Amino acid sequence: MSDCIFCKIVKGEIPAAKVFENEHVLAFMDISQVTKGHTLVIPKVHKENLFELTPEMASNIFEVVPKIANALKTEFNPIGLNAVNNNGEKAGQSVFHFHLHLIPRYGSGDGFG
Ligand code: 5GP
Ligand code: ZN
Numbered sequence: 198m199s200d201c202i203f204c205k206i207v208k209g210e211i212p213a214a215k216v217f218e219n220e221h222v223l224a225f226m227d228i229s230q231v232t233k234g235h236t237l238v239i240p241k242v243h244k245e246n247l248f249e250l251t252p253e254m255a256s257n258i259f260e261v262v263p264k265i266a267n268a269l270k271t272e273f274n275p276i277g278l279n280a281v282n283n284n285g286e287k288a289g290q291s292v293f294h295f296h297l298h299l300i301p302r303y304g305s306g307d308g309f310g
Contacts, residue, residue, distance in 0.1 A: 201243055201292075201293070201294050202292060202294075203237075203239050203243075203292060203294035203296065204243050204294060206223070206225060207223055207239070207241050213225035213226065213228075214226035216236050216265060216268065216269075217238075217261060217264070217265050217268070219261065220241075221240060221241055221242075221254070221257040221258075222238060222239070222240060222241065222257055222258055222261050223238075223239055223241055224236050224237065224238045224239075224261075224265050224299075225237060227298070231300055231308055231309045232275075232300055232301055232302065232303060232307050232308055232309050233273055233275075233301060233303070234269045234272065234273040234275065234299075234301040235298065235299070235300050235301070236265065236269060236298075236299040237296040237297070237298060237299075238258055238261070238262060238265060238296065238297040238299060239294060239295060239296045239297075240254045240257065240258060240295060242254065243294055244294070244295045245293045245294065245295065246283075246284040246285065246290060246293065246295050247282060247284045247295060248284060249295070250295055254295075258297065262280070262297065262299070265299060266278055266280070266299055269299060269301050270301070273301050275301030275302050275303055276302060276303060276304055277301075277302040278299060278300060278301050278302060279298070279299075279300040279302060279309065279310070280297055280298070280299055280300075281297070281298040281300060282295075282296070282297050282298065283298075
């Protein structure tokens with residue numbers, strides 16, 4: 198989608214701090230970190246949300262999520278991590294290209310939840 202901000206990140210048209218990349222999946226730092234290390238994991242192909250994701254795309258994403266989560270754990274030393282996904286405006290989705298939030302947690306007062 199030409200006006201999708203995450204498609205522009207995939208194409209390199211706008212910058213992002215990349216955490217992981219392979220043929221199907223890109224992970225990058227959220228521009229507005231709710232906690233230190235807040236990362237978004239997206240399919241490179243534009244799909245609006247979970248309702249549009251094929252099993253193959255879901256598989257491609259979750260194949261690499263443990264690796265990314267462990268990289269965040271090593272880098273930031275959190276005591277936990279939330280994996281969060283919003284689907285639809287009423288569910289809090291604001292960018293309409295599927296993304297999984299990986300939110301490292303540091304204990305009470307870390308700014309999330
Ligand atoms: P949602 O509210 O759709 O679940 O999450 C969208 C996320 O995308 C938000 O956490 C927001 O900070 C992030 N975001 C929006 N625009 C950009 C951008 O241009 N670059 C990056 N890295 N993150 C963005
Ligand atoms: Zn897109």
